Amino acid sequence: TxxxxxxxxxxxxxxxxxxxxxxxxxxxxxxxxxxxxxxxxxxxxxxxxxxxxxxxxxxxxxxxxxxxxxxxxxxxxxxxxxxxxxxxxxxxxxxxxxxxxxxxxxxxxxxxxxxxxxxxxxxxxxxxxxxxxxxxxxxxxxxxxxxxxxxxxxxxxxxxxxxxxxxxxxxxxxxxxxxxxxxxxxFYADRIPWHMKIKAKGQPGHGSRMYDNSAMENLMKSCELVSRFRESHFDVVKAGIAANSEVISINPVYVKAGVPSPTGFVMNVQPSEAEAGFDLRLTPTTDPDELKRRIAEEWAPATRNMSYEIKETGPIRDNMGRPLMTAxxxxxxxxxxxxxxxxxxxxxxxxxxxxxxxxxxxxxxxxxxxxxxxxxxxxxxxxxxxxxxxxxxxxxxxxxxxxxxxxxxxxxxxxxxx
Ligand SMILES: CSCC[C@H](NC=O)C(=O)O
Ligand SMILES: [Zn+2]
Ligand SMILES: [Zn+2]
Structure with missing residues (x-):
């Protein structure tokens, strides 16, 4: 049965x-x-x-x-x-x-x-x-x-x-x-994964005050620059010039900021720290140093009280120093x-x-x-x-x-x- x-x-x-x-x-x-x-x-x-x-x-x-x-x-x-x-x-x-x-x-x-x-x-x-x-x-x-x-x-x-x-x-x-x-x-190659965190520090202050260099303001400025970079690469894909996997991708995956309160966040305090996380994918031929320079100079410049961390996993070149691509x-x-x-x-x-x-x-x-x-x-x-x-x-x-x-x-x- x-x-x-x-x-x-x-x-x-x-x-x-x-x-x-x-x-x-x-x-x-x-x-x-x-x-x-x-x-x-x-x-x-x-x-x-x-x-x-x-x-x-x-x-x-x-x-x-x-x-x-x-x-x-x-x-x-x-x-x-x-x-x-x-x-x-x-x-x-x-x-x-x-x-x-x-x-x-x-x-x-x-x-x-x-x-x-x-x-x-x-x-x-x-x-x-x-x-x-x-x-x-x-x-x-x-x-x-x-x-x-x-x-x-x-x-x-x-x-x-x-x-x-x-x-x-x-x-x-x-x-x-x-x-x-x-x-x-x-598929003859993979893209290279970077997990990137950018962090901003700044003067805390009353929510009503306008002043320069708050942590949130600095982080938001960086997010704008990242968005512009993302768009420039995405446009190439949308125009049909390259496939998705042939350009650098960057996508925000979290933002973390604010002074916690029992009901959520304190609304009238500008926080002294703010951070955002991004999933970045490099193409097999992207120059990693050039991208790091951009991050250090534009997205997380020390001059704006910012810092960054990049977690790289895995190799990007073979034992002969060539990009990891199979013919x-x-x-x-x-x-x-x-x-x-x-x-x-x-x-x-x-x-x-x-x-x-x-x-x-x-x-x-x-x-x-x-x-x-x-x-x-x-x-x-x-x-x-x-x-x-x-x-x-x-x-x-x-x-x-x-x-x-x-x-x-x-x-x-x-x-x-x-
Ligand atoms: C940091 S290595 C991550 C590997 C993972 N692989 C499948 O999804 C990926 O995110 O592509
Ligand atoms: Zn799988
Ligand atoms: Zn999977």
């Missing part, structure tokens, strides 16, 4: 739902359940696993399907274990329910970002094994913690490790983003094979892009390995980090086929002379 219920069957979709139900959202991601789940799935299809721990409580799960020619550089398929938090009250289905609606939408935090690819990699390998495919290059899958909070204790340590070096990785695929159209998107032209044989594999699967690729946001790919690019960001979701609204994140079941299933083509082509490709 109940045995015919959907939940009880073991299919690619129910396995995806089971993974989606593991509560991997920050601030308390359940890494151990996610790792045990993936590990037992891997073992059930005959894939070896090892768990690395570069930081306590932050496991990196590494799966390996050995190739017939292990001396060739290997392939790595990466995804992150963690998810951003969700506000359940704002969702139509609870974010960790993985409800599948009658029209085939699977609702869950992580459905797009990026538990889909985590499971599709494994399902593709399951199918290839069933078809008796024998990989030539060794295939690795990594599941890393903490991507959503910068990856410092996850991918950063993994990519810098002896374990990583010993994998002799020749090419990496990591997460990308959904495509609203019917071409898949592919998507004839000079990169992996690119050609990847592109051909998409075509062979009967799919189309959009023009390669820079990712607006930031992923763990940068840590791997830093080691000199080519990395592309790719999540095979087409005709799909971009819902990562949004309320009601979901993925269509048919889109999920066709992604598995795409990876079968990608994994088999890349693994069989032996001409790369590295």
């Amino acid at each position: 109940e045995s015919h219920e959907e939940q009880e069957q073991d299919t690619p979709i129910t396995r995806f739902q089971s993974y989606l139900r593991i509560k991997t959202a920050h601030p308390e991601p359940d890494y151990s359940s996610a790792v045990s789940f993936l590990k037992s799935l891997a073992h059930s299809i005959g894939i070896q696993s090892q768990t690395l721990e570069f930081s306590p409580g932050k496991p990196v799960l590494l799966l390996t399907w050995p190739g017939s020619n292990p001396s060739l550089p290997s392939l790595l398929f990466n995804s992150h274990l963690d998810s951003v938090p969700a506000e359940p009250s704002k969702w139509v289905h609870p974010p960790f329910s993985a409800v599948r609606t009658s029209d085939g939408k699977i609702f869950a935090r992580g459905a797009q970002d990026d538990k889909c690819i985590a499971m599709q990699y494994l399902e593709a390998i399951r199918n290839l094994k069933q078809k008796k495919f024998v990989p030539t290059r060794t295939i690795h899958i990594s599941y890393v913690p903490d991507e959503e909070i910068g990856g410092v204790d996850g991918a950063a340590k993994f990519a810098a490790s002896k374990e990583f070096r010993d994998l002799n990785v020749g090419f990496v695929l990591d997460e990308g983003q959904a495509s609203p159209g019917d071409e898949f998107r592919v 998507t032209n004839d000079s990169n044989p992996w690119w050609l094979v990847f592109k051909q594999a998409i075509t062979s699967a009967g799919e189309k690729l959009a023009k390669p892009e820079i990712l607006s946001s930031t992923t763990d790919a940068r840590y791997m690019r830093q080691t000199g390995v080519p990395v592309l960001g790719f999540s095979p979701m087409k005709n799909t609204p971009i819902l990562l980090h949004d309320h009601n994140e979901h993925l269509q079941d048919t889109v999920y299933m066709s992604g598995i086929k795409v990876y079968e083509s990608v994994i088999s082509s890349l693994s069989s490709f032996t001409e790369a002379s590295d």
Whole structure:
């Protein structure tokens, strides 16, 4: 009786739902359940696993399907274990329910970002094994913690490790983003994240007085300058001259000021301190020193009693001092094979892009390995980090086929002379 219920069957979709139900959202991601789940799935299809721990409580799960020619550089398929938090009250289905609606939408935090690819990699390998495919290059899958909070204790340590070096990785695929159209998107670089705080100090005083250099006045002047800078870059995007991810973005994320009172803020005192926070994203080729000069001279000048803090996470250049960009032209044989594999699967690729946001790919690019960001979701609204994140079941299933083509082509490709 109940045995015919959907939940009880073991299919690619129910396995995806089971993974989606593991509560991997920050601030308390359940890494151990996610790792045990993936590990037992891997073992059930005959894939070896090892768990690395570069930081306590932050496991990196590494799966390996050995190739017939292990001396060739290997392939790595990466995804992150963690998810951003969700506000359940704002969702139509609870974010960790993985409800599948009658029209085939699977609702869950992580459905797009990026538990889909985590499971599709494994399902593709399951199918290839069933078809008796024998990989030539060794295939690795990594599941890393903490991507959503910068990856410092996850991918950063993994990519810098002896374990990583010993994998002799020749090419990496990591997460990308959904495509609203019917071409898949592919990403050759990430933007560089800065978390910037600007702070103003000034003379406190009666709310009725007009005087120069109050903390609020100074902060507001800076916000105006930031707004003007933001607009000048946004205008380039609006004019169609550059994509969003090809310009510097700056967005205010908080303001903090005022003298607190039991009912809110004291309304007739001008505060002596005020601060604002901004999410800044540099392009891979932005000169960071030039931007820092602008911040020091225009946005937070000491002459206006201002100071600033910039929190930079992750590398911005590779070991040769070059920007972290993977070639998507004839000079990169992996690119050609990847592109051909998409075509062979009967799919189309959009023009390669820079990712607006930031992923763990940068840590791997830093080691000199080519990395592309790719999540095979087409005709799909971009819902990562949004309320009601979901993925269509048919889109999920066709992604598995795409990876079968990608994994088999890349693994069989032996001409790369590295
Ligand atoms: C400071 S690194 C932050 C990484 C994060 N990644 C996904 O959203 C992002 O904000 O892009
Ligand atoms: Zn992600
Ligand atoms: Zn994310």
